[in-house]
Amino acid sequence: xxxxxxxxxxxxxxxxxxxxxxxxxxxxxxxxxxxxxxxxxxxxxxxxxxxxxxxxxxxxxxxxxxxxxxxxxxxxxxxxxxxxxxxxxxxxxxxxxxxxxxxxxxxxxxxxxxxxxxxxxxxxxxxxxxxxxxxxxxxxxxxxxxxxxxxxxxxxxxxxxxxxxxxxxxxxxxxxxxxxxxxxxxxxxxxxxxxxxxxxxxxxxxxxxxxxxxxxxxxxxxxxxxxxxxxxxxxxxxxxxxxxxxxxxxxxxxxxxxxxxxxxxxxxxxxxxxxxxxxxxxxxxxxxxxxxxxxxxxxxxxxxxxxxxxxxxxx
Amino acid sequence: xxxxxxxxxxxxxxxxxxxxxxxxxxxxxxxxxxxxxxxxxxxxxxxxxxxxxxxxxxxxxxxxxxxxxxxxxxxxxxxxxxxxxxxxxxxxxxxxxxxxxxxxxxxxxxxxxxxxxxxxxxxxxxxxxxxxxxxxxxxxxxxxxxxxxxxxxxxxxxxxxxxxxxxxxxxxxxxxxxxxxxxxxxxxx
Ligand SMILES: [Zn+2]
Ligand SMILES: [Zn+2]
Numbered sequence: 001x002x003x004x005x006x007x008x009x010x011x012x013x014x015x016x017x018x019x020x021x022x023x024x025x026x027x028x029x030x031x032x033x034x035x036x037x038x039x040x041x042x043x044x045x046x047x048x049x050x051x052x053x054x055x056x057x058x059x060x061x062x063x064x065x066x067x068x069x070x071x072x073x074x075x076x077x078x079x080x081x082x083x084x085x086x087x088x089x090x091x092x093x094x095x096x097x098x099x100x101x102x103x104x105x106x107x108x109x110x111x112x113x114x115x116x117x118x119x120x121x122x123x124x125x126x127x128x129x130x131x132x133x134x135x136x137x138x139x140x141x142x143x144x145x146x147x148x149x150x151x152x153x154x155x156x157x158x159x160x161x162x163x164x165x166x167x168x169x170x171x172x173x174x175x176x177x178x179x180x181x182x183x184x185x186x187x188x189x190x191x192x193x194x195x196x197x198x199x200x201x202x203x204x205x206x207x208x209x210x211x212x213x214x215x216x217x218x219x220x221x222x223x224x225x226x227x228x229x230x231x232x233x234x235x236x237x238x239x240x241x242x243x244x245x246x247x248x249x250x251x252x253x254x255x256x257x258x259x260x261x262x263x264x265x266x267x268x269x270x271x272x273x274x275x276x277x278x279x280x281x282x283x284x285x286x287x288x289x290x291x292x293x294x295x296x297x298x299x300x301x302x303x304x305x306x307x308x309x310x311x312x313x314x315x
Numbered sequence: 316x317x318x319x320x321x322x323x324x325x326x327x328x329x330x331x332x333x334x335x336x337x338x339x340x341x342x343x344x345x346x347x348x349x350x351x352x353x354x355x356x357x358x359x360x361x362x363x364x365x366x367x368x369x370x371x372x373x374x375x376x377x378x379x380x381x382x383x384x385x386x387x388x389x390x391x392x393x394x395x396x397x398x399x400x401x402x403x404x405x406x407x408x409x410x411x412x413x414x415x416x417x418x419x420x421x422x423x424x425x426x427x428x429x430x431x432x433x434x435x436x437x438x439x440x441x442x443x444x445x446x447x448x449x450x451x452x453x454x455x456x457x458x459x460x461x462x463x464x465x466x467x468x469x470x471x472x473x474x475x476x477x478x479x480x481x482x483x484x485x486x487x488x489x490x491x492x493x494x495x496x497x498x499x500x501x502x503x504x
Pocket of ligand 1: 194195196261262263264265266
């Protein structure tokens with residue numbers, strides 16, 4: 001079969017709000033028996049019964065019935081007795097008896113949700129282009145996809161060489177350079193030395209810090225990276241962020257992981273201000289998509305993009 | 316077996332006194348962190364009625380944002396167990412952590428992995444808390460991570476809040492200007 005570009009496009013792990021099905025709520029609706037009064041009735045209702053949390057609903061819709069009659073949202077969250085008094089006013093004389101109708105509770109965030117909403121009641125939709133591209137798999141250019149794939153390939157080569165379950169790699173995408181690689185060491189009597197934690201610490205070491213003194217054989221790539229960085233530094237000093245005082249933790253860096261990071265590692269990446277995360281295998285207890293979506297947690301001070309990638313092909 | 320021990324421990328009449336005493340020790344390390352310009356959080360790990368590990372925040376010192384007090388102390392328990400030639404998993408399973416602030420989501424995950432059954436903390440952590448404030452990692456169903464743990468919060472919380480206030484009023488001198496304030500308009504996915 002012919003492969004298209006979108007087959008290789010990483011899949012964004014979005015906030016639940018973008019993925020979930022449309023939720024419904026009840027509102028009272030009336031038929032407008034005299035079409036001429038539609039505008040004035042709708043205006044009056046907007047004043048008497050503003051639709052506080054349902055601003056995305058269009059007030060009036062035309063019915064599918066042959067006579068093309070119109071319906072208007074009267075109000076939400078009130079009992080019949082509460083609005084009967086108001087509706088007895090002469091300006092509402094053209095309204096039929098109100099009845100309950102299910103309408104979308106939240107504004108649509110994606111085109112898919114928009115289409116689903118419309119099945120219940122007409123709504124307004126302001127498309128977020130970035131989200132649309134992420135969903136349509138048209139967010140990355142071909143060149144970007146190629147770079148992501150080549151880093152992923154490097155990561156899996158590293159994993160195979162080190163013969164461990166998980167491996168991680170941190171890249172500075174501005175210079176397309178690998179800064180650190182690591183593999184899982186929790187089997188070596190240190191339960192916290194997950195690949196991601198080790199990788200974060202290696203970046204800290206490159207910045208003159210670090211917490212774990214590990215002399216491991218499995219980071220051959222690292223010396224190469226430092227060399228690359230030094231070269232980049234000589235050629236274009238402004239491009240080498242590593243040595244500059246501007247660099248703060250992992251800001252703007254990408255992390256590649258073979259398996260979805262656990263809750264601890266996911267939060268470690270929040271603390272480290274990582275830019276983006278790419279992984280291949282989801283994990284049922286994972287913190288970036290499966291059990292939790294820590295990268296989209298709105299109460300936290302840092303959010304980042306997470307993508308699920310295809311397993312790199314072996315040559 | 317250790318769960319029974321904990322129940323015994325929690326039901327002891329001297330519990331308040333004991334907790335208070337150990338917590339006072341944790342505050343020494345939180346104060347040290349503040350002196351060093353770090354987020355003022357301190358902790359101790361108690362095993363068989365003695366302190367086998369202590370920790371304070373060392374994020375700025377190590378340029379590693381994961382160097383929280385709890386991680387420092389866990390490292391020390393691993394080292395101590397090796398020196399004593401005792402199985403570290405056994406030591407963790409019979410230990411109590413006293414920490415001045417509710418463990419964050421990361422540390423709660425770390426604590427489950429080493430299998431500490433009981434955490435006593437001071438104030439809640441409204442920014443990053445992993446034991447109820449933001450997420451409840453301590454008792455979420457996360458079997459692959461390790462056993463869930465029990466938490467007792469609120470011990471000497473006023474003192475913990477006071478320390479944090481003193482820190483945040485001074486601001487973290489090592490964070491770049493634009494990172495110090497929480498940006499509300501950050502792109503959310
Ligand atoms: Zn992990
Ligand atoms: Zn923490």
